[in-house]
Each structure stands twice: as C-alpha cells, then as structure tokens.
Amino acid sequence: MRVLKPLFLALTLVISNLAFGHAVVTHNSLKLKPVPVNQASQVELSFNSKVELDLSEVFLVSAGDVMTPIKAIPGEKPGQVLLELPSLIPGEYAIKLKIFAADGHLSEDLLRFFVKEAK
Amino acid sequence: MEGIANYLDSLIGGVDLTFYSITIGGLMWGLFVLRPWDENANYNNALLEKTIGLIYFGSKALVITQLSKIGLKIWLMAVTLGKSPFPAFFQTVQFQAGLARAAFAFGLFLFIKHSLYNNTRSKQHWLTAIAIIAPLVMAAAWLVHGASRLEDRGLLMTLTVSHQLAAATWVGGIFQILAIWRLKKRNAISVELWPLLLKRFSIVGIWAVVGLLITGTPLAWYYIRTFQGFIGAGYGNLLMVKIMMMGLALGFAWMNRQAVEDYFSSRSLYVLTTRVPYYIEAETLILLTILFTAASLASQPPSVDIPHLTATWEEVLNMFHPRIPRWESPTHEALIAGEAGRVAIVGQVPSEAATAWSDYNHNISGIFLTVMSFFAMLSYRDRFHHWARYWPVGFMGLGVFLFFRSDAESWPLGPIGFWDSTFNNGEILQHRIATLLVFVLGWFETRARVKDDPGILPFFFPLLAAFGGMMLLAHSHVGFEAKTAFLIQVGHTLMGVFSLILACGRWLELKLDSPGKNIAGFISVFALFQIGVILMFYREPLY
Ligand SMILES: [Cu+2]
Numbered sequence: 001m002r003v004l005k006p007l008f009l010a011l012t013l014v015i016s017n018l019a020f021g022h023a024v025v026t027h028n029s030l031k032l033k034p035v036p037v038n039q040a041s042q043v044e045l046s047f048n049s050k051v052e053l054d055l056s057e058v059f060l061v062s063a064g065d066v067m068t069p070i071k072a073i074p075g076e077k078p079g080q081v082l083l084e085l086p087s088l089i090p091g092e093y094a095i096k097l098k099i100f101a102a103d104g105h106l107s108e109d110l111l112r113f114f115v116k117e118a119k
Numbered sequence: 120m121e122g123i124a125n126y127l128d129s130l131i132g133g134v135d136l137t138f139y140s141i142t143i144g145g146l147m148w149g150l151f152v153l154r155p156w157d158e159n160a161n162y163n164n165a166l167l168e169k170t171i172g173l174i175y176f177g178s179k180a181l182v183i184t185q186l187s188k189i190g191l192k193i194w195l196m197a198v199t200l201g202k203s204p205f206p207a208f209f210q211t212v213q214f215q216a217g218l219a220r221a222a223f224a225f226g227l228f229l230f231i232k233h234s235l236y237n238n239t240r241s242k243q244h245w246l247t248a249i250a251i252i253a254p255l256v257m258a259a260a261w262l263v264h265g266a267s268r269l270e271d272r273g274l275l276m277t278l279t280v281s282h283q284l285a286a287a288t289w290v291g292g293i294f295q296i297l298a299i300w301r302l303k304k305r306n307a308i309s310v311e312l313w314p315l316l317l318k319r320f321s322i323v324g325i326w327a328v329v330g331l332l333i334t335g336t337p338l339a340w341y342y343i344r345t346f347q348g349f350i351g352a353g354y355g356n357l358l359m360v361k362i363m364m365m366g367l368a369l370g371f372a373w374m375n376r377q378a379v380e381d382y383f384s385s386r387s388l389y390v391l392t393t394r395v396p397y398y399i400e401a402e403t404l405i406l407l408t409i410l411f412t413a414a415s416l417a418s419q420p421p422s423v424d425i426p427h428l429t430a431t432w433e434e435v436l437n438m439f440h441p442r443i444p445r446w447e448s449p450t451h452e453a454l455i456a457g458e459a460g461r462v463a464i465v466g467q468v469p470s471e472a473a474t475a476w477s478d479y480n481h482n483i484s485g486i487f488l489t490v491m492s493f494f495a496m497l498s499y500r501d502r503f504h505h506w507a508r509y510w511p512v513g514f515m516g517l518g519v520f521l522f523f524r525s526d527a528e529s530w531p532l533g534p535i536g537f538w539d540s541t542f543n544n545g546e547i548l549q550h551r552i553a554t555l556l557v558f559v560l561g562w563f564e565t566r567a568r569v570k571d572d573p574g575i576l577p578f579f580f581p582l583l584a585a586f587g588g589m590m591l592l593a594h595s596h597v598g599f600e601a602k603t604a605f606l607i608q609v610g611h612t613l614m615g616v617f618s619l620i621l622a623c624g625r626w627l628e629l630k631l632d633s634p635g636k637n638i639a640g641f642i643s644v645f646a647l648f649q650i651g652v653i654l655m656f657y658r659e660p661l662y
Contacts, residue, residue: 102212
C-alpha cells in the first residue's frame with residue numbers, strides 16, 4: 001500500500017484543475033453589433049467551453065487573405081473571449097481562430113463579416 | 120507535417136481506448152469471470168499466465184500510447200501555431216491528466232511484473248491491481264466533454280467514466296476469450312473450460328451492455344436533446360453509427376449465447392468450436408471499430424452547442440437521393456481555375472467545377488463498385504464462376520482512377536509535388552493511403568480468389584476492409600463550414616458501417632462451414648453493393 005500514497009497524491013493534483021471541452025463559438029457579437037468604420041473596436045465571442053488562450057491564435061483576415069494576428073483576452077464570463085480589432089476600412093473580412101480547448105482538441109473556426117459605411 | 124500530426128492525433132484516441140479496454144477489461148475479467156482464487160477453480164498455470172500476460176501487455180501499451188498522445192499533441196500545437204507551446208502546455212489538464220494516466224498505467228505494469236505474475240491466485244493481489252488502476256479510470260473524467268459543462272459536471276463525468284468502464288469490460292473480455300480460444304486450440308486447457316468461461320462471460324457481458332445503456336442514454340440526451348441534433352449534426356450522426364454497430368455486435372453476442380445454452384442442454388461441442396470462435400472474431404472487429412468511432416465522437420462538438428449549424432432531415436435525406444450519376448468530368452483547367460476562389464477566406468467564390476469534379480470521382484467509383492459487386496454475386500454460380508471470380512481486379516482499376524483524380528491540385532495532374540501534398544495535408548494523406556489500400560486490396564484479393572491454395576492471402580481483404588471502414592469513421596472533422604462538412608460526413612460514415620459489414624461477412628465466409636458460409640458471403644457482397652450505390656448517388660454540397 002506504500003506505493004498507492006504518491007499515486008493518490010498525483011490524482012488529487014489532477015482533480016484540482018478545472019477542465020473544459022471541445023471549443024466551438026456558440027455566440028458572437030458581430031451579428032448584433034456591426035463593426036464600425038475606421039475605428040478600433042472589440043468583438044465578443046462565447047465558446048461552449050474554456051479555451052487556453054496561451055495556446056490559441058486569432059487572426060484578422062483581410063482582402064487577399066492577408067492574415068494579421070490580433071489580441072485575444074479572456075472575458076468576464078467563463079468561455080468568453082474579447083478580440084481587439086484595429087480600425088478597418090469598409091470591405092469583407094474574416095476572423096480565423098485556432099483554438100485549443102482544455103480537453104486537448106485543437107479546433108479551427110472562421111467568422112466572416114463585413115465592415116459597411118453607415119447609411 | 121501538420122497533416123500527419125493531425126491525422127495521427129485523431130487516430131490515437133482509438134488506439135488508446137483499445138489498450139485501455141485490454142487492461143481494464145482484463146482486470147474485470149479476472150475479478151468477475153475467472154476468479155482464480157476460488158477453491159473449486161481448477162485453472163492451470165498456462166491459462167493464468169496468458170490472462171495476466173494480456174493485461175501486462177495492455178498496461179505497457181497504454182503507457183506508450185499515453186506518452187505518445189502527449190507528444191503528438193505538442194507536435195500538433197507546434198506545427199499548427201508555428202511556435203513552441205511551452206510553458207503554457209504544462210498548465211493544461213490535458214498534459215497533467217495525461218501524465219497521471221501514464222503514471223498509473225506504469226504503476227500497474229510494475230506491479231504485474233514484480234508481484235501479480237508470482238501470485239496469480241491471490242485475491243489480495245488482484246484487488247491491489249484494481250486499486251492501482253482505479254485512479255487511471257477516474258483521471259479520464261477530466262479529459263472528456265463532461266468536464267467542460269458549466270452545469271451537472273460531476274454527473275456527466277461520472278456517467279462518461281462508467282460508460283468507458285462498461286465498454287472496457289466487454290471489449291477486454293472479448294480479447295481474453297480470443298486468447299483462451301488459442302489455448303483451447305493447442306489443447307493447453309481442459310475441454311470443459313471453454314464452454315464454462317463463455318457462459319460466465321455472457322452474464323458479465325449482459326451487465327456490461329446494461330451499463331452501457333444506462334450511462335449512454337442520459338449522456339446522449341444531454342448532448343443532443345433534439346431529433347434534429349441526432350439526425351443533422353456530426354455528433355448525433357456518429358452516435359447513430361455507434362448504435363448501428365452496437366446492434367451488429369449484440370447480434371453476434373446473442374448467437375454466442377444461444378450456442379452456449381445449446382451446449383449445456385445437448386453437450387455437443389460442435390457449434391462452440393466451429394462457429395463461436397469466428398463469431399467472436401467478427402465481434403472483435405466491430406467492437407474495435409466502435410472504439411475508434413467513440414474516440415472520433417469525443418472530438419466533435421455536442422449537437423446541443425451548435426443548433427445553428429445542424430442540418431434538417433430533408434437535407435440529410437437529400438444526400439442519398441437517387442439520380443443519374445455524373446459521368447462527365449469538368450476539365451482539369453476548369454477545376455484549377457476555380458480553386459483560388461474556393462479556398463479563399465475573404466471573397467470566397469464557390470467552385471462549380473470543384474463540386475462537379477468531386478461528384479464525378481465519387482459517382483464513377485460507385486459505378487466501379489456496383490458493377491464489381493454484380494460480378495461478385497455471379498461468381499457464386501458455378502456457370503459463371505470461372506471468369507466472374509476475377510471481379511476484384513476492379514479494385515486495381517479503381518485505385519489507378521483515384522490516384523489520378525482524387526487530389527487534382529497535386530501531382531500528377533496538378534502543380535503541387537507528390538511528397539509535399541502527401542505530408543502537408545491530412546486529407547490528401549488519407550486519400551493517398553486509401554488509394555494505395557484499394558490497389559493492394561485488388562491485387563491480393565484477385566490472387567486469393569484465383570489461386571488454388573492461397574494460404575493466408577484471402578484474409579487481407581476483410582482486414583483491409585475493416586481498416587478502411589475504421590478510417591472512414593475515425594476521422595471526421597469539423598471544418599469551417601460545419602454543416603457542409605457534416606453532410607459529406609453522413610454518406611462517408613454510412614459507407615464505413617457497410618465496409619465493416621463487408622469485412623465481417625467475408626471473414627465469416629472464409630471461416631465458417633455451410634450454410635453459414637454462403638449467407639455470410641452474400642451479406643458481404645451485398646454490403647459492397649450498398650457502398651457502390653451510396654457513392655453512385657453521392658452529391659457534394661456546393662462550397
Ligand atoms: Cu469522399
């Protein structure tokens with residue numbers, strides 16, 4: 001039984017850590033709140049799980065598939081992520097996500113959007 | 120290298136579950152079926168050493184798999200993100216729970232090597248082995264969907280772990296029975312042991328199935344919720360496929376149970392030695408495929424999370440709608456011209472040519488298989504046998520066709536080099552493997568059907584078919600267009616199930632005596648026909 005003690009210790013270390021599963025975007029603010037023209041803005045994403053932002057990458061894709069890394073910070077609620085968009089001229093864009101979910105799955109996602117001049 | 124990393128990462132889950140089952144299921148077998156400490160159990164050492172040897176092998180393989188899993192994950196992240204995943208990766212549960220699992224498996228490995236092997240009949244030792252492995256079973260809870268929910272986490276994690284345990288008991292037990300059958304064939308165990316252990320296992324097996332249902336039903340309900348989620352999303356679809364295969368496995372389990380009951384009333388060993396072992400072999404193929412499907416299921420987002428991305432049942436049914444197969448291909452120039460627009464992220468233009476090209480490939484392959492299955496059916500008649508038995512040559516033709524057609528943007532038709540395309544794209548790699556498989560299959564199977572004494576050659580076909588089915592089921596990807604990817608997946612998973620039926624049917628045809636042999640052979644060929652029909656009517660959604 002002497003062997004078991006360190007093993008159980010190792011287990012409690014594992015248990016003490018919270019984990020979340022396969023990440024997909026369940027909600028994003030792009031539909032409700034259009035991205036403003038020529039003005040830096042923030043996009044809010046909700047995932048169905050916790051994501052490891054340190055092990056994830058987010059890109060802004062602009063015309064000609066030019067990729068620019070953008071900053072992602074954790075939001076207040078669990079699974080919420082805030083993206084810092086630079087000021088953008090009108091046109092078609094996309095946000096490309098490479099997200100590492102805590103259950104170990106690396107999933108990629110793509111959110112397309114338009115920046116339009118207000119009418 | 121991203122392609123290979125991604126591909127291996129999706130396969131290793133199934134490998135992991137297999138070794139997990141051999142280890143945990145083996146211990147359950149010892150605890151509930153064998154019970155070597157019972158006074159009236161008269162097992163010889165050969166049996167006990169074989170039993171423990173299998174668990175020992177499982178624990179060793181589990182350590183290696185678990186460490187490879189972590190290594191693969193690191194590799195995958197490094198190539199995908201293009202930077203070192205350290206030190207952040209050390210903080211992830213993936214790493215910690217994974218390492219803990221490897222450690223407990225290693226603990227069991229050491230314990231068996233130094234202690235259980237020398238005390239094969241000691242109840243205390245068996246129970247200690249279970250105690251060592253219990254944390255490994257629990258650690259898995261932190262690596263599944265359940266851990267990710269914001270509500271009912273504890274319940275979901277417990278259900279999933281119990282589900283895995285029940286599955287492992289069944290699968291591990293089946294592996295033990297196969298091992299005992301080998302001993303029986305060599306006359307290394309007493310005659311009455313074979314029916315006795317089969318009988319005991321059938322009771323444990325029933326409990327395992329009950330456990331699977333009791334734990335699986337609420338999980339399915341929780342993650343799927345709606346009929347549309349079951350029919351129209353990847354998660355629901357894979358679950359449906361799992362249920363279908365489970366039905367097949369239960370069919371074999373039922374036949375075995377019948378045979379055991381007949382034995383205890385008639386005392387005739389005939390069925391137990393000429394049919395049951397082969398039913399069990401087929402059952403093993405099915406169970407392994409289920410494990411690979413389960414691993415693939417674990418990487419899908421639950422249907423309940425993506426209601427906006429599920430397809431309707433009309434859309435799903437439409438994928439199987441009969442129509443005239445496309446038998447004219449767009450030109451290679453038209454295809455290449457549309458590629459840039461199709462793969463663009465911003466300003467994407469769906470390519471008609473790409474869709475037509477893919478439809479053509481699938482439809483023509485379908486015609487190949489349907490025609491082949493027709494000749495295969497003819498070959499069972501004496502009148503036509505002489506020439507119709509050459510039907511597997513069609514596979515070689517199909518392999519050549521696919522080699523040129525399946526990935527037109529790469530060599531030999533397209534600009535991307537052979538090695539470059541093979542190793543940098545998971546999809547192309549899979550196609551290349553499949554293509555090679557199809558060609559080799561044709562070569563082996565033709566020889567097997569034509570030669571008078573083919574030896575082990577005929578067994579390659581069912582094994583490769585089962586492997587092919589596993590590949591179709593193990594790797595389903597949620598791409599950027601989740602719904603489109605799903606609609607493509609529907610047809611492919613169904614073909615995976617039919618290749619499994621094809622494999623089992625042919626395997627039994629080779630092993631059984633009449634009339635079972637002929638029934639199995641016909642079912643096998645019919646499954647081939649079904650695959651052909653699905654492919655013939657396949658139509659890719661435009662994107
Ligand atoms: Cu395909």
